[in-house]
Amino acid sequence: MELLENLPAPRRSTTLFSDTTGQPATGPDINKAISAFVAFANDIAARHHLPGIAEDPTGITAGRLRRTIGPFIRNRPDGAFGLAVVYGHADGVIGAAYGGMKQSGSTRFLPRDTADHITATLNNLAASLAAGGGISGPAARHAVDAAATFAGAILTTKDWKKMLADPGIQAYDNPDTAVGCRFDPTTNPPCLNDTAQDARTEPDLANCQPHCPNRFHTDHHARDHQRLARQLDAWADLAPGPEAIRLRITATGHRTTADRHWATRIGPDGTPLPPPTDTASFPDSR
Known part of the structure; x- marks a missing residue:
């Protein structure tokens, strides 16, 4: 545009x-x-x-x-x-x-598009797991269950209304921070404003917090963190001292997130998966 x-x-x-x-x-x-x-x-x-x-x-x-x-x-x-x-x-x-309603998740201006987003997230999760990929994080088990529960498509108004009413499959992807969210409002997600008066029906992805119990990572997310770490290291090589230190600290954080994923991910049956020998080329749906 x-x-x-x-x-x-x-x-x-x-x-x-x-x-x-x-x-x-x-x-x-x-x-x-x-x-x-x-x-x-x-x-x-x-x-x-x-x-x-x-x-x-x-x-x-x-x-x-x-x-x-x-x-x-x-x-x-x-x-x-x-x-x-x-x-x-x-x-x-x-x-x-x-x-002040922004923090509460936009109050579902367009529920059909929210349902489309959840559909795409669940389909990507299912395809990644079927290809041998894994999921890690506090909400990994819930994300696996959500992907297994979802039928794969929404065709009618009744379908997407039923989807939005099912608390067990509310999954969102946050590509800007390379993380997923298996949203459960009963966990008091830290992304939401405690003073918000409207219904907490979806996460505030722009305010995603590292200590949230609803987070999960896929292999795709882990590779994104590795890519970001390499990019920040390259920028640090050209930056002045203090800025270079900050960039390398941030790169280390991304690399740690990726390493933790490869070490703790689970498969579709919930059992731990061994780290792949080549994380850069490991199969993933996206």
């Missing part, structure tokens, strides 16, 4: 805002912008002999675009607030921000 917004005026996308008033674009305006962008992208692709965007028999409308990008936005920390903006619920975002 940032790239599109910085295109020269004749090519600028109006998918988000009107060029003339700065107001949110309307549905018809967005539909026109989508068509113009598809034509623009296909023209560039043709010049570089690359595959373009295939013609859609029913047309790509604003509603379909929002539903397509919805899961990607929702899978980020505080993603429900981003979705609220995309879907036009700006008043809810402002109210939550000023009312």
Whole structure:
């Protein structure tokens, strides 16, 4: 989106805002912008002999675009607030921000997208375990059970409502901090604000705490921590003394988290798994 917004005026996308008033674009305006962008992208692709965007028999409308990008936005920390903006619920975002409700997990602005996030997390867990991967952390056993319980798909409104009502399968992925959450509000999760008055229905992934009893790690998370450790070590080599020390301490923390995972992970039956000989190439669903 940032790239599109910085295109020269004749090519600028109006998918988000009107060029003339700065107001949110309307549905018809967005539909026109989508068509113009598809034509623009296909023209560039043709010049570089690359595959373009295939013609859609029913047309790509604003509603379909929002539903397509919805899961990607929702899978980020505080993603429900981003979705609220995309879907036009700006008043809810402002109210939550000023009312101190953000820490309580966004109060489920868009429950279907929350269900989609949980579905993706559980499917990734099941696929990782089936491929020989493991899960570690305080909530590892609960995460394994949740992945085994879930049927694999939500097809109807009844399905996702049933999913959100089942406390045993509330699992979330937090890619920004390389950790998962098998959310259980009865454990008094430290990510939530004790003064919040609204229902605690999902975690605040932007406030994930290292001592939370709901945390779990997958092999994918462990490799992310290893990657971050290597990246921070490389930055430390170029940083001045005090900054280099801080970077190396943080890198050590990531490396310790990964090492602990490989040493304590369990498989689908709950039994300990031996550390793999090559953690970089060990199978994982993601």
